[in-house]
Amino acid sequence: MIDKVKEFLAEVSAFNATTSEEIETFRIKFLGKKGILNDLFAEFKNVATADRKEFGQVLNSLKNNAQEKVNQLKESLENNQELKGIYGDLTKPEEPIELGARHPISIVKNKIIDVFSRVGFNVSEGPEIEDDWHNFTALNLPEYHPARDMQDTFFIEKDPDILLRTHTSSVQVRYMESHKPPIRTISPGRVFRNEDISARSHCIFHQVEGLYIDTDVSFADLKQTLLYFTKEMFGKSKIRLRPSYFPFTEPSAEVDIYWGLETEVDYKITKGTGWLEIMGCGMVDPNVLKNANIDSEKYSGYAFGMGIERIAMLLYQIPDIRMFYENDIRFLEQFKSVL
Ligand code: DAH
Numbered sequence: 001m002i003d004k005v006k007e008f009l010a011e012v013s014a015f016n017a018t019t020s021e022e023i024e025t026f027r028i029k030f031l032g033k034k035g036i037l038n039d040l041f042a043e044f045k046n047v048a049t050a051d052r053k054e055f056g057q058v059l060n061s062l063k064n065n066a067q068e069k070v071n072q073l074k075e076s077l078e079n080n081q082e083l084k085g086i087y088g089d090l091t092k093p094e095e096p097i098e099l100g101a102r103h104p105i106s107i108v109k110n111k112i113i114d115v116f117s118r119v120g121f122n123v124s125e126g127p128e129i130e131d132d133w134h135n136f137t138a139l140n141l142p143e144y145h146p147a148r149d150m151q152d153t154f155f156i157e158k159d160p161d162i163l164l165r166t167h168t169s170s171v172q173v174r175y176m177e178s179h180k181p182p183i184r185t186i187s188p189g190r191v192f193r194n195e196d197i198s199a200r201s202h203c204i205f206h207q208v209e210g211l212y213i214d215t216d217v218s219f220a221d222l223k224q225t226l227l228y229f230t231k232e233m234f235g236k237s238k239i240r241l242r243p244s245y246f247p248f249t250e251p252s253a254e255v256d257i258y259w260g261l262e263t264e265v266d267y268k269i270t271k272g273t274g275w276l277e278i279m280g281c282g283m284v285d286p287n288v289l290k291n292a293n294i295d296s297e298k299y300s301g302y303a304f305g306m307g308i309e310r311i312a313m314l315l316y317q318i319p320d321i322r323m324f325y326e327n328d329i330r331f332l333e334q335f336k337s338v339l
Contacts, residue, residue: 001047005058008036012065016073023073030066037063101336105206105324108312109188112208115232116186119225121210124185126171128192132161134170138291139248147247152194154203164192168209169248169305172284175211176292181299183213188308199320206308211284213294213301219251219283222302226281230257233311240275249282249303265317276314279306 012030017023030036040059047055080091102110113123126134132143141148151166171187179185187209195203212221223241231237238258246252256275260266270276281304286296309321316335318324323331 121184126174130165134173138173168207181213210304250285252282
């Protein structure tokens with residue numbers, strides 16, 4: 001009989017509960033009217049006289065321990081509920097805070113801004129919905145100029161033409177109209193072209209335009225600035241300027257950087273030449289200065305324009321331009337560590 005009570009003692013001490021229902025069941029089982037303790041006390045008279053003292057002692061311990069257990073469990077349950085209160089369960093481990101990632105287009109845009117701001121360029125912006133003057137005519141692209149076909153345009157309204165800007169060169173014109181030289185500005189922004197979407201091109205993409213106007217600005221200044229940019233941006237120190245044509249610059253050039261031929265990827269992206277085209281540039285055509293009311297006898301300047309997607313694709317070896325716009329979290333979260 002005493003052994004039986006000792007087993008119950010062990011059961012009581014091992015017992016644990018997390019809900020008030022569990023505690024109540026336990027209380028009824030041991031301390032209830034028809035509970036174990038009452039049954040055991042009823043057995044008292046059947047215990048041999050010699051054992052009565054010990055039996056009485058263990059029985060009392062069982063009663064006290066059971067009562068104490070109930071009190072203890074009730075108290076800790078109440079404490080927990082109090083803590084939960086309006087703040088929820090404060091004893092729960094904190095959920096990990098997910099770090100976000102900047103979009104690669106923003107990363108590259110910020111990097112370009114940073115490089116140019118170190119040599120005195122400010123940042124300017126213009127509207128995405130443009131008029132014909134700022135997107136074409138003022139940039140030396142009068143109506144029926146064949147070079148307008150170089151940039152397939154989304155029109156919003158006809159006569160007078162309102163359109164989605166096809167390049168950020170439109171911001172050049174706006175900036176010159178509202179600021180006096182010296183001008184040193186870069187204009188990042190989104191541009192739109194009515195083109196088929198493929199791995200290489202998209203109808204929406206981003207450009208950064210650069211503009212420098214002052215007295216005595218020469219082609220050598222342009223080249224030096226671009227060399228500084230490619231060193232800072234790509235860590236490459238060899239560029240070449242290939243003669244090209246843009247209506248708003250004269251002379252115009254295409255800028256290639258020497259990427260190198262060290263890896264298989266280098267061979268692939270440079271088509272085995274080691275050279276990569278990264279932007280267009282030139283000396284601002286005097287007609288463009290005149291259109292923006294800047295004295296072309298006194299001032300000269302250079303301009304350049306580049307695609308942000310193209311640069312991001314090179315820097316991060318992104319094979320398909322569409323990846324920038326799909327918002328696939330598996331793609332975006334790879335940029336978590338880049339600021
Ligand atoms: N606007 C040109 C384009 O979208 C890029 C460009 C070329 C801008 C030469 C310039 C420049 O300022 O001088 O293709």
